[in-house]
Amino acid sequence: MTTLDLPPVAPPGPAGAAASAEPDATGATDAPRPEKKLRIGGVTRDDVLTVAGAAAGSLALDWVLYERVLPFSGAFGFLICWYLFFLAGYSVLGRLQWNPMMVRDRLVAVVAWSSGLLVVALIADQIGYVAGRGREAAQHLNFFTESMEHTGPLDQLTSGGALNAIVGSLEQLGLATLFAVPLGIAAAVFMSEVGGRAARPVRTLVEAMTALPSIVAGLFILGVVIITFGFEKSGFAASLALTVMMMPIVTRAAEVVIRLVPGTLREASYALGGSQWRTVWNVVLPTARPGLVTAVVLGMARGVGETSPVLLTSGFTSQFNGNPFDGHQVSLPLYIWNYVKQPYDGMIARGFAAGLTLMGVVLVLFVTARVIGGRRPGQLTRAQRRRIDREARRLEAAAAGAAAGPYPLRPQGQP
Amino acid sequence: MTSAAEPAAPYAGVPRQPDHGPDQDVPRAITAPATPGDRVFRGVLRLAGFSVFAIMGLIAFFLILRGTDALRTVGWSFLTEQKWQTAAHNFGIAAVLPNGLLIAVIALVIAVPVAIGTAIFISEYAPVRLRAALVSLIDLMAAIPSIVYGLWGLFFLQPRIIGFVRWMANHLGDTIPFLKVRIGDINTSYTSSTFIAGVVVSLMIIPIITSLSREVFSQAPQGEREGAYALGSTRWGMVRRVVLPFGKGGVIGAVMLGFGRAMGETIAVALIISPNFEAITHILENGANSISALIALRFGESDSLSLSALMAAGLVLFALTLLVNVLAGIVINRSRSGAATAD
Numbered sequence: 001m002t003t004l005d006l007p008p009v010a011p012p013g014p015a016g017a018a019a020s021a022e023p024d025a026t027g028a029t030d031a032p033r034p035e036k037k038l039r040i041g042g043v044t045r046d047d048v049l050t051v052a053g054a055a056a057g058s059l060a061l062d063w064v065l066y067e068r069v070l071p072f073s074g075a076f077g078f079l080i081c082w083y084l085f086f087l088a089g090y091s092v093l094g095r096l097q098w099n100p101m102m103v104r105d106r107l108v109a110v111v112a113w114s115s116g117l118l119v120v121a122l123i124a125d126q127i128g129y130v131a132g133r134g135r136e137a138a139q140h141l142n143f144f145t146e147s148m149e150h151t152g153p154l155d156q157l158t159s160g161g162a163l164n165a166i167v168g169s170l171e172q173l174g175l176a177t178l179f180a181v182p183l184g185i186a187a188a189v190f191m192s193e194v195g196g197r198a199a200r201p202v203r204t205l206v207e208a209m210t211a212l213p214s215i216v217a218g219l220f221i222l223g224v225v226i227i228t229f230g231f232e233k234s235g236f237a238a239s240l241a242l243t244v245m246m247m248p249i250v251t252r253a254a255e256v257v258i259r260l261v262p263g264t265l266r267e268a269s270y271a272l273g274g275s276q277w278r279t280v281w282n283v284v285l286p287t288a289r290p291g292l293v294t295a296v297v298l299g300m301a302r303g304v305g306e307t308s309p310v311l312l313t314s315g316f317t318s319q320f321n322g323n324p325f326d327g328h329q330v331s332l333p334l335y336i337w338n339y340v341k342q343p344y345d346g347m348i349a350r351g352f353a354a355g356l357t358l359m360g361v362v363l364v365l366f367v368t369a370r371v372i373g374g375r376r377p378g379q380l381t382r383a384q385r386r387r388i389d390r391e392a393r394r395l396e397a398a399a400a401g402a403a404a405g406p407y408p409l410r411p412q413g414q415p
Numbered sequence: 416m417t418s419a420a421e422p423a424a425p426y427a428g429v430p431r432q433p434d435h436g437p438d439q440d441v442p443r444a445i446t447a448p449a450t451p452g453d454r455v456f457r458g459v460l461r462l463a464g465f466s467v468f469a470i471m472g473l474i475a476f477f478l479i480l481r482g483t484d485a486l487r488t489v490g491w492s493f494l495t496e497q498k499w500q501t502a503a504h505n506f507g508i509a510a511v512l513p514n515g516l517l518i519a520v521i522a523l524v525i526a527v528p529v530a531i532g533t534a535i536f537i538s539e540y541a542p543v544r545l546r547a548a549l550v551s552l553i554d555l556m557a558a559i560p561s562i563v564y565g566l567w568g569l570f571f572l573q574p575r576i577i578g579f580v581r582w583m584a585n586h587l588g589d590t591i592p593f594l595k596v597r598i599g600d601i602n603t604s605y606t607s608s609t610f611i612a613g614v615v616v617s618l619m620i621i622p623i624i625t626s627l628s629r630e631v632f633s634q635a636p637q638g639e640r641e642g643a644y645a646l647g648s649t650r651w652g653m654v655r656r657v658v659l660p661f662g663k664g665g666v667i668g669a670v671m672l673g674f675g676r677a678m679g680e681t682i683a684v685a686l687i688i689s690p691n692f693e694a695i696t697h698i699l700e701n702g703a704n705s706i707s708a709l710i711a712l713r714f715g716e717s718d719s720l721s722l723s724a725l726m727a728a729g730l731v732l733f734a735l736t737l738l739v740n741v742l743a744g745i746v747i748n749r750s751r752s753g754a755a756t757a758d
Contacts, residue, residue, distance in 0.1 A: 075575050075578075076575050076576045076578060076579040077578050077579035077582055080579065101649060101652075102649065104649075104651060105649035105650055105651040105652070108650075108651040108654070109540055109650065109651070111532055112532050112533075112535050112536040112539070112540045113536060113540060114532075115528075115529050115532030115533045115536055116532070116533050116536035116537065116540070116541060116549065118529060118533075119529065119533045119552075119553070119556070119621060119625070120549075120552060122556075122618060122621075123552060123555065123556050123559075125567075125571070126559065126563065126564070126567045129567055129570075129571045130563055130566060130567065133570070182463075183463055183466060186459065186460055186462075186463030186464075187460075187463045187464050187466065187467060189460055189463075190460035190461060190463055190464035191464060193460070194457055194460050194461065194464070198461070198464065198465070199464070201468075202464045202465070202467055202468070204741060204744050204745070204748075205467050205468060205471060205741075206467055207740065207744040208471075208737055208740040208741045208744060209467060209470070209471060210740075211672060211675050211676055211679070211736065211740045211743075212474075212679070212733075212736065212737075213678070213679025213680075213681065213707055213732055213733070213736050214561075214679070214681060215679065215681040215707040215710050215711060215729065215732070216474065216478075216679070216729050216732060216733045216736075217474075219478065219710060219714075219725070219726060219729040220473070220474045220477055220478065222714070222722075223477040223478065223480070223481040223726055224473070224477050227481060227719075227722065228477070228480075228481075244470060244474075247467075247470075248467070251467075275449075275450050275452055275453045275456075276449070276453045276456060276457070277450075277452050277453050277455075277456040280456070298558070301558045302558060304560075305558070305559070305560025305561070305562065305563070306560070306561075307560065307561060307562045307681070307682040308561075308681040308682055308707070308710075308711055311682075311711060311714075312710075312711075312714050333560060333562045333682075336562050336566065337562060337682065337686075340566060340569070340570075340686070341686075348570075351566070352566065355562070355563055355566050358560055358562075358563065359559070359560075359563060362558055362559065362560060363555075366554075366555055366558055370551055
């Protein structure tokens with residue numbers, strides 16, 4: 001930290017003191033002015049109007065230049081040009097009222113706001129677009145009750161659906177969770193509770209594994225299970241590939257919450273003579289339970305949407321197959337991948353409907369994770385707190401009853 | 416908990432350690448012998464911890480094992496050959512690898528400014544009440560499946576971006592050679608290109624870079640922030656002189672992590688590109704490729720040499736991403752531990 005941009009030294013202009021500049025106070029001479037509370041920060045009318053003016057002016061300029069004068073086309077270019085014009089217009093408008101340093105400050109604020117809004121808009125647009133195009137096929141109930149077994153490429157949307165893919169996705173996800181969660185949480189407990197010299201490389205490797213290209217996980221299972229051991233492609237092989245993807249995610253998220261468990265709880269358990277196994281099982285893990293559930297659910301949300309591991313290992317089929325251990329089994333991502341590449345509108349609509357279903361599953365998992373994971377380790381839910389209160393009152397009453405006896409436990413009236 | 420400061424007073428009944436005389440009292444090392452249950456427990460945990468090594472090792476081992484056939488067939492030309500004709504024993508990654516890296520670089524060029532801007536926005540400019548919601552939203556963006564990004568890119572983005580791409584090709588192509596489009600001026604000359612794939616991949620790495628950068632930005636010390644304000648700094652002055660220098664290491668690590676993710680991205684790329692097999696010099700032209708897209712599009716070929724060639728390509732991808740990710744992890748850990756701000 002060497003030099004700092006200096007603030008405007010000039011007396012506060014209309015923008016800087018807009019909040020405190022009151023019409024009755026400006027003409028006052030020697031009369032003691034009533035002290036007003038100075039508003040620091042916040043948005044003034046000038047700020048809003050400057051942004052609005054720059055936006056409107058640049059929109060008009062953009063429309064004239066882009067649509068009328070120059071031979072461009074396309075919404076994308078229009079928006080980019082509008083934004084550039086807006087930035088230019090905003091700096092000019094700002095320069096009219098503020099000094100250069102304030103202009104720079106405001107300009108950066110506007111850029112930061114717009115990049116945040118851009119990201120929000122992108123997410124909203126993705127969800128909205130997939131929902132919009134997916135509704136066409138998903139509004140027919142048969143989409144959730146039929147498989148594609150008897151449906152040809154030109155059939156109406158009232159025939160065929162994604163039941164096979166939904167069931168396949170759920171079964172593969174369930175199996176993968178079954179494998180990944182114990183392994184992942186055990187690895188997390190190893191890093192935080194056992195530790196030692198080995199914990200550091202394990203942590204580094206887990207972080208690297210989180211970013212393992214999903215296609216490599218698929219290729220690995222393809223090479224081991226299907227080529228080397230000669231099994232058929234199946235939902236089980238796909239769930240193994242998903243396990244490779246989900247395990248590091250669960251591990252990383254679980255380690256973070258296990259580390260947040262206060263050390264005093266562990267020490268209390270050891271002081272009571274608990275072994276390490278008892279401490280972890282009865283103290284550490286229950287304390288971290290909400291966070292662990294979040295870790296698991298986030299891993300599931302990631303796993304259910306993985307396409308490339310499933311693509312290489314599960315095999316595609318249009319038929320319903322409820323047995324993950326035998327024969328090809330399609331899942332939602334694979335269903336989408338397969339049908340949107342076909343040149344038929346009906347198939348693309350079905351692909352989008354499956355995309356909508358997949359997004360729905362991911363959203364439900366994600367929201368579940370947030371709701372459960374909102375609490376810090378050791379923080380209780382309302383129901384838990386009420387139960388503890390009830391228990392405490394009962395003990396209190398028992399103590400009060402016992403106080404009548406020869407050994408008063410505690411004075412009446414004190415908690 | 417430990418006994419480091421235990422007084423050396425002679426406790427009755429506590430057996431002295433035999434090596435020390437009465438005037439050489441040292442604190443006893445308290446070692447509770449692990450119960451058999453604990454020993455089993457630790458063993459199981461250690462096994463789980465080392466399973467990570469086992470999995471990564473097995474991945475490398477099987478990719479090498481399965482890829483040897485192909486590597487033996489073509490030898491070193493695997494690294495220099497651009498074509499991918501496995502039946503003719505004429506294949507290599509000299510086209511798919513650089514083309515994939517090109518997609519990742521384009522993705523970074525777009526994603527890094529937006530992601531850092533968003534991270535600064537969330538940690539410095541957004542109203543405090545909105546911050547938690549925004550952080551959740553970025554996490555949600557990271558959880559959106561890549562096939563959905565692919566759908567969006569293929570059906571929503573591509574038709575709308577063509578006008579912009581054509582404008583770049585026609586007006587900037589003459590001055591900036593790699594933006595030129597040499598094939599005819601019809602819509603399909605501009606689709607399925609390296610650039611469009613890069614744009615879609617950039618959306619997928621924005622949440623990764625954003626959330627890591629936001630994390631380091633929000634850890635910038637409060638005292639220094641207030642110091643900057645007290646010296647009369649504007650908010651941007653504070654961000655530039657306090658927050659950004661503090662977060663530099665973390666941001667570099669986040670960008671590297673984003674690069675690793677972009678290299679490995681498969682499905683969205685495979686949906687959008689139309690594969691080609693020569694090193695790309697003009698990013699706006701139809702035709703692109705990457706190792707992961709190659710694997711996703713070609714794994715259906717049934718002869719064992721083709722599969723083996725894909726395994727070898729996968730091995731290269733695995734090694735590269737592992738390298739980038741481990742380096743990124745080291746950079747991020749150093750920045751988290753505060754080593755980066757020691758100067």
